[in-house]
Amino acid sequence: xxxxxxxxxxxxxxxxxxxxxxxxxxxxxxxxxxxxxxxxxxxxxxxxxxxxxxxxxxxxxxxxxxxxxxxxxxxxxxxxxxxxxxxxxxxxxxxxxxxxxxxxxxxxxxxxxxxxxxxxxxxxxxxxxxxxxxxxxxxxxxxxxxxxxxxxxxxxxxxxxxxxxxxxxxxxxxxxxxxxxxxxxxxxxxxxxxxxxxxxxxxxxxxxxxxxxxxxxxxxxxxxxxxxxxxxxxxxxxxxxxxxxxxxxxxxxxxxxxxxxxxxxxxxxxxxxxxxxxxxxxxxxxxxxxxxxxxxxxxxxxxxxxxxxxxxxxxxxxxxxxxxxxxxxxxxxxxxxxxxxxxxxxxxxxxxxxxxxxxxxxxxxxxxxxxxxxxxxxxxxxxxxxxxxxxxxxxxxxxxxxxxxxxxxxxxxxxxxxxxxxxxxxxxxxxxxxxxxxxxxxxxxxxx
Amino acid sequence: xxxxxxxxxxxxxxxxxxxxxxxxxxxxxxxxxxxxxxxxxxxxxxxxxxxxxxxxxxxxxxxxxxxxxxxxxxxxxxxxxxxxxxxxxxxxxxxxxxxxxxxxxxxxxxxxxxxxxxxxxxxxxxxxxxxxxxxxxxxxxxxxxxxxxxxxxxxxxxxxxxxxxxxxxxxxxxxxxxxxxxxxxxxxxxxxxxxxxxxxxxxxxxxxxxxxxxxxxxxxxxxxxxxxxxxxxxxxxxxxxxxxxxxxxxxxxxxxxxxxxxxxxxxxxxxxxxxxxxxxxxxxxxxxxxxxxxxxxxxxxxxxxxxxxxxxxxxxxxxxxxxxxxxxxxxxxxxxxxxxxxxxxxxxxxxxxxxxxxxxxxxxxxxxxxxxxxxxxxxxxxxxxxxxxxxxxxxxxxxxxxxxxxxxxxxxxxxxxxxxxxxxxxxxxxxxxxxxxxxxxxxxxxxx
Numbered sequence: 001x002x003x004x005x006x007x008x009x010x011x012x013x014x015x016x017x018x019x020x021x022x023x024x025x026x027x028x029x030x031x032x033x034x035x036x037x038x039x040x041x042x043x044x045x046x047x048x049x050x051x052x053x054x055x056x057x058x059x060x061x062x063x064x065x066x067x068x069x070x071x072x073x074x075x076x077x078x079x080x081x082x083x084x085x086x087x088x089x090x091x092x093x094x095x096x097x098x099x100x101x102x103x104x105x106x107x108x109x110x111x112x113x114x115x116x117x118x119x120x121x122x123x124x125x126x127x128x129x130x131x132x133x134x135x136x137x138x139x140x141x142x143x144x145x146x147x148x149x150x151x152x153x154x155x156x157x158x159x160x161x162x163x164x165x166x167x168x169x170x171x172x173x174x175x176x177x178x179x180x181x182x183x184x185x186x187x188x189x190x191x192x193x194x195x196x197x198x199x200x201x202x203x204x205x206x207x208x209x210x211x212x213x214x215x216x217x218x219x220x221x222x223x224x225x226x227x228x229x230x231x232x233x234x235x236x237x238x239x240x241x242x243x244x245x246x247x248x249x250x251x252x253x254x255x256x257x258x259x260x261x262x263x264x265x266x267x268x269x270x271x272x273x274x275x276x277x278x279x280x281x282x283x284x285x286x287x288x289x290x291x292x293x294x295x296x297x298x299x300x301x302x303x304x305x306x307x308x309x310x311x312x313x314x315x316x317x318x319x320x321x322x323x324x325x326x327x328x329x330x331x332x333x334x335x336x337x338x339x340x341x342x343x344x345x346x347x348x349x350x351x352x353x354x355x356x357x358x359x360x361x362x363x364x365x366x367x368x369x370x371x372x373x374x375x376x377x378x379x380x381x382x383x384x385x386x387x388x389x390x391x392x393x394x395x396x397x398x399x400x401x402x403x404x405x406x407x408x409x410x411x412x413x414x415x416x417x418x419x420x421x422x423x424x425x426x427x428x429x430x431x432x433x434x435x436x437x438x439x440x441x442x443x444x445x446x447x448x
Numbered sequence: 449x450x451x452x453x454x455x456x457x458x459x460x461x462x463x464x465x466x467x468x469x470x471x472x473x474x475x476x477x478x479x480x481x482x483x484x485x486x487x488x489x490x491x492x493x494x495x496x497x498x499x500x501x502x503x504x505x506x507x508x509x510x511x512x513x514x515x516x517x518x519x520x521x522x523x524x525x526x527x528x529x530x531x532x533x534x535x536x537x538x539x540x541x542x543x544x545x546x547x548x549x550x551x552x553x554x555x556x557x558x559x560x561x562x563x564x565x566x567x568x569x570x571x572x573x574x575x576x577x578x579x580x581x582x583x584x585x586x587x588x589x590x591x592x593x594x595x596x597x598x599x600x601x602x603x604x605x606x607x608x609x610x611x612x613x614x615x616x617x618x619x620x621x622x623x624x625x626x627x628x629x630x631x632x633x634x635x636x637x638x639x640x641x642x643x644x645x646x647x648x649x650x651x652x653x654x655x656x657x658x659x660x661x662x663x664x665x666x667x668x669x670x671x672x673x674x675x676x677x678x679x680x681x682x683x684x685x686x687x688x689x690x691x692x693x694x695x696x697x698x699x700x701x702x703x704x705x706x707x708x709x710x711x712x713x714x715x716x717x718x719x720x721x722x723x724x725x726x727x728x729x730x731x732x733x734x735x736x737x738x739x740x741x742x743x744x745x746x747x748x749x750x751x752x753x754x755x756x757x758x759x760x761x762x763x764x765x766x767x768x769x770x771x772x773x774x775x776x777x778x779x780x781x782x783x784x785x786x787x788x789x790x791x792x793x794x795x796x797x798x799x800x801x802x803x804x805x806x807x808x809x810x811x812x813x814x815x816x817x818x819x820x821x822x823x824x825x826x827x828x829x830x831x832x833x834x835x836x837x838x839x840x841x842x843x844x845x846x847x848x849x850x851x852x853x854x855x856x857x858x859x860x861x862x863x864x865x866x867x868x869x870x871x872x873x874x875x876x877x878x879x880x881x882x883x884x885x886x887x888x889x890x891x892x893x894x895x896x
Contacts, residue, residue, distance in 0.1 A: 026519075026621025032528030034613050034741040038601070039592070043523035043614055046622050052522060053508075060501075065829050071474075071494035074501075076652045077635060078489055080480030097593055106593045141589045141603065143651065144487070145545055145554045145641050153486070155589065155603075165482050166491055173474025174494050187525060187635065193593050203591065204524045293482040381513050 015269040018331050019198055021343065025400050027051065027327065027353075028199060040195030040203030042320070047400055050353035050381055052206075052323050055237070056185050058350050059208045059317070062233055063183045070181040070210065071174045075162035077187055078143065078153050083161045086292035087285070088257075089138055093157055096132035097193055103127065108193045137190040139203075155189040160314060163211045164285040168297060178299055178310050179222065181212035185319065197270050199320045206319035211285075213310035215301070219259070219280050222313045227262055227278045230315050234264065234276075236448060237322075238348030239329055243267040247274075257284035266325040275325050276317040283309040326351055330401060345401030346424055349444040354402045355380035356440060359393050361409040362386075369408035372418070376437065380444075398423055404440060463717040466779050467646055469791065473848050475499065475775065475801075476647060488643030488651030490768070495848055498801035498829055500654075500771050503685070504633050506798050507656045507765070510681055511631045518629040518658065519622045523610035525635055526591065526601050531609045534740035535733070536705075537586055541605055544580035545641050551575065556641045585638040587651075603637040608762060611659045612733040616745060626747055626758050627662035627670065633767065645718050647768045654767035659733075661758035663749070667707070667728050670761045675710055675726045678763050682712065682724075684896060685770075686796030687777055691715040695722075705732035714773040723773050724765040731757040774799055778849060793849030794872055797892040802850045803828040804888060807841050809857040810834075817856035820866070824885065828892075846871055852888060 023029040026045030030037035044052055064072040084090045096109035102120040109132035117125040137157060144151040156162070163182045170182050185208045195202050214222050227246070234244055249261040260280040265272045286309050290297040298309045330345040349355060356376055360369035366386045373384040383402065385393055390407065397405050407419040407428075418436065421428045422443075431439050471477040474493030478485035492500055512520040532538045544557035550568040557580035565573040585605060592599040604610070611630045618630050633656045643650050662670050675694070682692055697709040708728040713720045734757050738745040746757045778793040797803060804824055808817035814834045821832040831850065833841055838855065845853050855867040855876075866884065869876045870891075879887050 023617070024621065026618060029614075029617055031524040031526075031610065032531055032613055033617055034737065034743045034745075035528035035530045038524075038526070038528040041524040041526055043521060043610060045521055045614070045618055046519040049520045049522040066825060068832055072497045073491060073493055074497040075491035076479040076486075076489040078479075078486070078637075078652055080483035080486040082483040083480055135593055139589045139591075141587045143587075143639065145583055145639070162479065162491060165480055166477075166493070169471070169477055169481060170474060170493055173472065189526075191591065191593070204526055289482065295482045297482075377514060384516055 015198065015328075017333070017343075018269070018327060021331070021399065022048070022198075022327065027400075028324075040192055040201075042199045042202055042204075047353040048323070051326070051347075051351055052319060054351045054353070055323055055326070056206075056208065056319060058237065059233070059319075060183070060185065062229075062236075063181075063208075063210055067181075069176070069179065070183050070212075071170055071176060072183050073163065073166055073170060074184065074186060075159075075166060077156050077189075078141070079156060079162050079165065081153050082292055083165055083289075084138065084154050084157075086288040087161055087164075088288075089154070089157055089161075090136075093138055094134040094136045095193055097135035098129045098132050100127040100129055106193055111194065135191075135193060137192065139189045139191050156187075157190050158188050158316070159184045159186045159207045159209045160211055160285075160316070163209065164289050164312075165293075167213070167286060167289075168295070171299075177302070179212065179214035179218065181210050183208075183210040185209075197268070197273075199324050200268065200270070200273060202320065205321075208317045208319050210315045211281075212313045212315075213286075214313065215308060216283060216311040219282070219311045219313055223260060223278065223280050226313055226315050230264060230276060230278060230317075236348075237326065237351055238346075239266065239325070243325075243329060245272065247272075257281055266321075266329070268325065268328055273321070274318075275321045276315065279314040279316065281312040281314055283311045285312055286310060342395055342398055344398040344423065347401035347403075348447075349403045350448060352401045352403055353381065354383045354397070354400065355404065355444060357383040357385060357393070357397045357402050357405045359384075359390060359405055359407050360386050361390060361407060365408055365410065365413065368413065372406065372408065372433065372436070376440065379437070380440075394421065394426075403444065406436070463646065463776075465781070465791075466717070466775060469779070469847065470496070470646075470775065475848075476772075488640055488649075490647045490650055490652075495801040496771075499774070499795070499799055500767060502799045502801070503771055503774065504654075504656065504767060506685065507681070507767075508631070508633065510677075510684075511629075511656075511658055515629075517624070517627065518631050518660075519618055519624060520631050521611065521614055521618060522632065522634060523607075523614060525604050525637075526589070527604060527610050527613065529601050530740055531613055531737075532586065532602050532605075534736045535609055535612075536736075537602070537605055537609075538584075541586055542582040542584045543641055545583040546577045546580050548575035548577055554641055559642065583639075583641060585640065587637045587639050605638050606636050606764070607632045607634045607655045607657045608659055608733075608764070611657070612737050612760075613741075615661070615734060615737075616743065619747075625750070627660065627666065629658050629660035631656075631658040633657075645716070645721075647772050648716065648718070648721060650768065653769075656765045656767050658763045659729075660761045660763075661734075662761065663756060664731060664759040667730070667759045667761055671708060671726065671728050674761055674763050678712060678724060678726060678765075684796075685774065685799055686794075687714065687773070691773075691777060693720065695720075705729055714769075714777070716773065716776055721769070722766075723769045724763065727762040727764065729760040729762055731759045733760055734758060790843055790846055792846040792871065795849035795851075796895075797851045798896060800849045800851055801829065802831045802845070802848065803852065803892055805831040805833060805841070805845045805850050805853045807832075807838060807853055807855050808834050809838060809855060813856055813858065813861065816861070820854065820856065820881065820884070824888065827885070828888075842869065842874075851892065854884070 027048035031041035031043045032038050064070050098109045103118050107115045118127040139155040143153045247263045262278045263274040264276040266275045286297045298307045330347045358373040360366050363386050373382050376382045405421045416433045417430045419428050420431045475496035479489035479491045480486050546557045551566050555563045566575040587603040591601045695711045710726045711722040712724040714723045734745045746755045748755050778795045806821040808814050811834050821830050824830045853869045864881045865878045867876050868879045
């Protein structure tokens with residue numbers, strides 16, 4: 001339950017430009033901006049929500065729908081508090097915290113090298129730190145109409161908790177046999193001492209987790225399998241191989257229940273950081289919940305008649321982190337031949353917020369162009385824009401990662417063809433209207 | 449901010465059978481069941497999450513993607529607390545609560561006719577109620593590493609709050625002009641005094657809300673427009689017209705900021721209940737947030753140069769309530785000709801969790817059947833089942849609302865045709881494998 005080591009490295013693109021683009025074009029911006037924001041909380045705007053939903057849907061497709069051995073669930077954010085006692089979160093889910101007696105600011109004790117100079121100490125530039133204290137990261141609330149301790153509840157700190165408590169119900173209802181998995185996407189909350197790096201470390205975030213239940217003797221095989229599957233997923237959504245790496249946890253980094261852990265790291269502008277973890281959790285979770293609930297959570301091997309508590313291989317992805325990595329991965333300020341610069345997001349079509357922009361050369365031919373947009377909209381998220389210079393309209397689409405622009409011009413009225421312009425190469429091609437949908441479909445699905 | 453009047457009426461199907469089916473087949477069940485559950489919280493199982501996601505996706509398609517004048521967002525559940533001061537929730541979002549001095553149970557003062565007999569009073573069957581007290585329904589938590597009052601935050605009680613605080617950012621980023629809307633789907637929390645009626649009144653729930661911003665002189669027109677659109681949506685997802693009605697709020701029912709409100713009600717087994725509300729909120733929200741934030745939230749009419757604060761027409765749907773209504777609407781215990789009974793969910797294909805089940809007549813011909821399943825799975829959620837009696841396999845699909853079963857039999861090996869069985873009519877048809885996908889597509893989309 002320890003956060004990843006935060007190494008630093010040379011940024012490949014400036015974070016500021018990306019953050020600015022995100023706000024300006026409505027991908028991601030501070031929550032409650034008009035009230036000065038709230039530290040560690042972010043809102044996804046019109047383009048951000050489409051990007052994030054595309055990412056989640058594709059994860060769901062690959063993890064749940066494509067497979068016969070994984071079931072999905074969507075559980076409540078607030079579960080019975082015993083869930084978090086059994087998991088150890090109530091007692092142990094903490095970071096070490098220190099205060100500076102001079103400037104009154106608060107820091108994570110394991111991040112003091114990044115604390116900077118103390119603004120309040122005149123003779124010395126150093127902070128005057130207190131001893132580290134343990135600070136529990138679970139967000140607490142009160143449920144029910146009384147405020148006594150019995151009604152204390154927690155906002156989940158990870159989505160996997162209810163996968164374990166729902167294990168028996170889901171197995172019975174779905175008639176799955178070991179090995180099989182349960183997957184979930186949903187919000188989780190951690191009262192981070194120092195939220196930072198844009199959406200990377202925030203207090204409210206979304207996870208996409210899979211808990212794969214298998215015989216304890218099979219964990220190594222499944223660990224390798226799922227690590228490979230997840231790497232494949234990241235390649236499918238378009239990550240640059242040079243900005244992805246795996247990092248195995250050393251024995252000193254592992255949580256006590258965790259036998260093996262590999263982080264998938266992405267090279268952000270602020271360094272290599274974890275976007276997903278693959279964990280061999282052993283039989284810890286089901287054993288704990290069985291003990292705390294008094295319910296039998298073991299299963300029987302039908303061939304050998306052996307009873308055993310299933311072991312778990314977990315793949316735990318941060319949705320917001322992955323979305324941010326996708327944006328950083330895609331962002332380029334490209335120098336064009338004519339000396340101009342264009343900002344372009346090279347997003348893979350599967351995650352691009354808008355798949356196709358339909359742009360009539362003139363408002364006068366808006367009607368047939370709108371018809372094309374309406375037709376394509378049945379299948380994809382389509383943007384229609386008829387105002388302004390066509391070059392500027394292309395640039396606006398480049399900047400938000402739209403893979404294809406379709407231009408309807410005066411010639412289209414007579415030859416029933418349109419111009420399809422591809423974002424990355426900027427190449428243009430004439431395509432017959434009648435084959436347009438099939439053409440776009442095939443090009444969007446390239447590489448999937 | 450008052451809850452709807454809860455009228456009662458004759459149930460059309462028993463609630464118990466539906467609740468039991470939901471648990472047994474993995475649609476919806478109590479959260480944290482193994483710990484005895486937690487009152488007012490529910491988990492969606494493998495079929496429930498698909499049903500709910502289908503409903504949300506179709507709402508998003510109709511409300512956001514199909515339209516040029518609506519933008520989507522996905523904001524944090526925890527916003528700046530001023531958001532809820534401006535909206536009046538911190539001060540006024542409360543239900544009247546009474547305690548029974550004898551049995552110590554707690555009730556909503558406006559629901560006392562449903563409180564039943566007091567188990568603790570021997571001579572009298574009546575409760576011994578205290579005077580009503582106001583009970584705020586907002587869930588509170590503490591953000592940041594200190595526990596002083598400054599860090600108190602709230603879990604949102606409705607998703608619309610951040611639509612208003614993000615209004616200016618979204619308008620600027622999307623370059624939309626009035627009239628236009630902002631839509632959001634997401635979790636909200638209310639500390640209900642008495643959660644009940646399965647998922648209908650729970651403490652954690654999901655909303656799908658649209659706030660449509662228009663000139664104050666145009667609210668009546670847009671109110672009528674959106675009421676009609678929402679009714680159309682409910683027809684599209686398959687609601688029985690006889691179980692849907694609209695109910696206009698009387699002047700005494702309206703929240704102080706609300707000029708007009710119409711509930712869309714569904715006839716649940718426990719009576720007519722609101723599943724969605726259409727509200728004319730006037731300029732209340734933007735005016736309040738402008739005042740509390742000191743930010744200018746008015747807009748200028750480009751034609752007349754008039755500055756005005758946009759008025760809002762809201763459509764606010766309960767996702768869990770609508771999902772529950774869909775299940776109740778679909779549920780039938782059907783008496784067949786042979787005297788047997790089958791349980792069937794007549795779910796519209798657009799919301800059905802599984803669109804197609806592929807069932808080879810025998811395991812021996814599993815391989816080609818699996819190939820068909822894999823092919824169809826690229827497009828739809830497909831279930832594959834090769835074990836057991838074919839009649840029983842059909843019944844298991846009927847019970848979860850799968851519109852089509854495809855049976856691959858020994859004849860299929862030679863004639864390349866399969867049998868497609870339709871759920872409601874139980875009619876079977878031979879279809880060529882080569883045209884199967886197009887056949888299923890066209891039948892799934894009937895009526896959309």
